[in-house]
Amino acid sequence: MVSTPVRRGGRRWAPVVARNRTDVILVGLDAVVLVLIAVLANGDEGTRGRLIGIAGVVVTLVALDMAGLYRARLTLSALDDLPRLAGWSVITSGVLFTVARPGVHITRAAVYAGLVFLALFAVRLMYFAFARHRRRTSSKYRMPTAVLGGGLVAVELIESTRSRPELGLDIVLAVSDDPMPELSGAGVPIEGNIAEIRSKVKAHGISTLLVAFSSTPDSRLVAPLRECDELDCEIFIVPRLFEFVSLTGDMDRIHTIPLVRMRRDALRTWYWKVKRVFDVTVVSISLILLSPVLATVAAAVYLSDPSAPIIFRQQRIGRGGRLFDVLKFRSMRPVPEQASDHEWQPSAEDRIGTLGRFIRKTSLDELPQLWNVLRGDMSIVGPRPERPHFVEQFEHSIPAYRDRHRVEVGLTGWAAIHGLRGDTSITDRALYDNFYIENWSVWLDIKIIIRTLGAVLRGTGS
Incomplete structure (x- = not known):
């Protein structure tokens, strides 16, 4: 919660709160209380019991954080927190206690969960009273x-x-x-x-x-x-x-x-940072599992035209306007780079053959972009990247289009699963992409991935 104080005109301002606006002092107090309770409750269970108790403390803290109970706030009231605190602390601690002690009587689990809730509520009563007093009496807070x-x-x-x-x-x-x-x-x-x-x-x-x-x-x-x-x-x-x-x-x-x-979970929460870990893990496993498919498609593309490259590279715009080369299996007859960069929708009759139609329909042509994700150019889920020539046009005509570049571009996205690909409304794409950013959550990413896999299996693309 605390970083270097900002000074203006000789006055010492309140320390700036961390980007995710988490009240780390409250987190620390809760952690201490939960550890003490876990140690006392599991004292007769030996080292294994204590380790399980500590793991339960971590899970409880994460659950309370995701419930918004550690968000720094203006109006501090323990009574305002009471309903959510009771629900999340009792359910989480009660379930964990039962799992850690198979066969434990439900009364004992209920007593443990109630003790956890009362302790956390008491922490808030005292801490909020102290924080309100500190704000009233000192401008630096x-x-x-x-x-x-x-x-x-x-x-x-x-x-x-x-x-x-x-x-x-x-x-x-x-x-x-x-x-x-x-x-x-x-x-x-x-x-x-x-x-x-x-x-x-x-x-x-x-x-x-x-x-x-x-x-x-x-x-x-x-x-x-x-x-x-x-x-x-x-x-x-x-x-x-x-x-x-x-x-x-x-x-x-x-x-x-x-x-x-304003939620702004994208870029501001710890679980947004886990998104990159998730990307690298999933893509690494996918590259290994799909290596036979990648090799087969590469061989088919080569045999369809040995004189042309297997991989098609094209400049796209990523997060913050950064240029990168997107990778695809070649699905069309090569043309000069200038024409490719400025041609909105290529003529299927002129440039796309039977193999090209198949790998585009099944999205196999997009598989090399797994390397783009591993390299950090893209994410698995995000706004689809576009060519610089068209980005420049769209940013001048559609004000919200620039805003979609606040996060990493993706293999698939909210706009893509709603059919906004190819020759579709750019205004709608910008609306859907910005909706994704404003409403981002781990579950939203999972939903997009599931719907993308369904579209690929049906052969309708993502």
Whole structure:
């Protein structure tokens, strides 16, 4: 949770929280308590029992993290956490205790699970009280915050954070292209040019960004906010008609104003980092298992035209606009590189033979891209890569197209499994690819892989 403090004007600001915004102090306290309980409960089971107990501690911590119970928050309340904490801690610890001790009486497992819950709840009661007190009494534990918007809601956010320092926010900047007079009288510096919000966040050392209502159309805020994806800045959005919005576990609030937290799991969570490990593991195994298929297809491609290369290479755009050579088995008659790079859809009659149609229909031509994944050019799941010539065209005509390059491109993706390949709507592709990024989860990747395998087996492509 803690890194180098940001200094502005001689004032020591609150330490910046880690990119995934995990409250590591709370994680540490829970770990200590769970280890103590595990050691006491398994003291009569010897070394094996203690090791199983420690493994159970790790599993419980991971489960609580995935349930969002370690996410750093503005409003700290142990009672708000109680329902989720009870469900996840009791079920996880109870099941693990039963598995570790086959034949144990259910009453003993229930007592153990109840003890775990009560201990974790007590930790939160004490830790949250301490954290609120620390925020109230010392400005160095409040995060530098900016509010984006120039209306009355922005003013209310400023006033509420001032009257409630226990929220841990210190609004030091308002960004609005058309501020109302009330905002000018709120005593916070105002800057214009909302489109440059990323540079403002970096320049002012902003840790939290509150997006309120503005005269700027919401559609113009999407790209600037997406540019902040990799910054150590938490983004909260005040929903439209917020008076009718009910709080959920993933939301926060300032006074009575609900805040929707931008998830941004892609690039920001520890399980996103596991995605690369998963890619390398799966691709390595696949290359070994599919080596006979790769050799057979390579031989068939060579025999179809010995004068042409077996592997087709073409420049594509990857994450962040990086160029790389995508690899495919050659399925078409070679043409000059300039024509290949600028031809949107080749004529099947002129360039694609019987073998080419077969390996394209079955997606066998894509198998060499497993090497692209192993090399780090691509991921198994992500937006499909495109040629530089067309990327340049699409980025000028479709604003959201640039945003799809925030993550690694993939062998298959959310747009691809919905039929958005070849001569289909580029606007729809951008929408689907950005939907994937905003809603990324481990399960979403698994669903895409399963549906891709089904499409390949049916011979309809991914």
